[in-house]
Amino acid sequence: MALSRRQFVTQSATLAGAFAAGALVPTWAQNTDLGNPTLPAPGFRRHRLGHLEILALNDGAARRPLGEEFVRNAPLNKVRALLALQGLPTDYIDIPFTPFVVVAGGRRILIDSGLGDLGGPTTGKLLAQLQAAGLQAGDIDTVLVSHFHGDHINGLRHKAGTWTFPNAQIWVPAPEYGFWMDDARMEAAPAAMKGGFQNARRVFGGLPAERLQRFEPGTELLPGVRSMAAYGHTPGHTLFEFDGGVRERFLYLADLTNIPSLFARSPDWAVQFDMDAEAARQVRRQVFQKVVSEGHLVGGFHFPFPALGRMVAEGEGYEFKPV
Template structure:
């Protein structure tokens, strides 16, 4: 992305992605607080793998004109109302996924740890409820560098949350955010996001930070796939075992009731809205063609289900 792309990339939204504190400032107490799932973990079998959804919490924000960048607010509210959902706010959950495989335990994205607002930071407790401790995680796999996905790599005091884990990162994403010249030329609103990336990944020894290219097989049955647009180098991950398939969609879609139902709408957090729209349709079609179960980082807990075609868009059907 060049500077011109930055200016059309939802820059104002990117600032809160640095550490999450702006979420607290944007909150509207009169709207109440989001309900958090209890228990905040759910297991499914995938052949010889086990997939565990681990909720890190949720945040509530008022629904304004800025949230869907290319649709009138009235249309957005109408789509929510047609699904019997609130129309004055949106709840945005955060759910990471642990894959327990013969090759080790792989955690896909991290949430906030203790760096976020009060209704976040639940992942470690839910990991314990699933029978695991942070020391049990062998690999942390990052989909992209927005703060709600990476801040949980380190605790507020700088210690690594998962002290034994190798940290696998998409090489194109890492190159973008760690480019000092790009950071220096970025608008002020994005400086916090660049600094957060350096807080998380700076100082990691080479044997702990493992860049991968889109298309790479991270372990037997686990493959990264390019899903650019939401950020310059975001990846999704397909897991396959004994004829069964699952895709961790990361932020291919934010709220499924909006951006699965209408994949041509652009959430404020998409850095390249046009490319993100193309990616959504490509990924959804692949999921349907390959009959994959899916997990979405911002989907309502347990954030697991299936996607099917519906009219000119798609529909997310959650697991029971």
């Protein structure tokens, strides 16, 4: 369910810090003192699953210092220890952004849209990757949106206001749309958090009604394409499952876990961006258990490229194994 007004007011103070840090507003600040992340080359990867063709398209990455605020319920020394155990840097985090295109039954379905031209110099690569993979923006006929954080919706519209995917219908979760487009909630939000509400209006304002499809998570959207409610990260955070006509399926995990080396290995840890940390924790456990037991292929927006692979049990948590 969507956050109640009481939950919203209670959690706004905590979330305001995340918004102020640039995590949920239209841009991602790049800390050049830490150097730049290395981007994959090529920045796209194809994978066949039954009658589906799945394209992982890297939109770039952002590097941010690792501080106490990033994991809300674990001390920084434990966070660094887990990263060190995996041979990863301990003073910064690289956050990749990877939308997917699924070609199914003649449809070209984009899942989330990246940062567009509103991010830093190491982001906004989606259109170039799409072209490298042999597609144009006009070839996309459907865009599925998992939630309204800026790194997932800003690529729908250029900074100048023009639509990036002119022939696409945009499918959005009704609870997510209802939350971010609610004027009363925007009015009640702290100043640092208002950017998220304003950005949703910038992106979706003026979208012709016939191009906007609001759906209830849990419903089938298109033949072989089903939505799955995964509330917690945001009030309407939604995953998407694709049936390729074979035993395994492709499940897009969106922001179920932001960084798998942390929040899959320790699923009870809460990233600072989760709006309802306990709900996010519960659904993370449930979905990981499902994909491990059923052996499905998964894709994660913030997973290391190619951001496509499988989850396996590891200790008290899970590990991502790329294909």
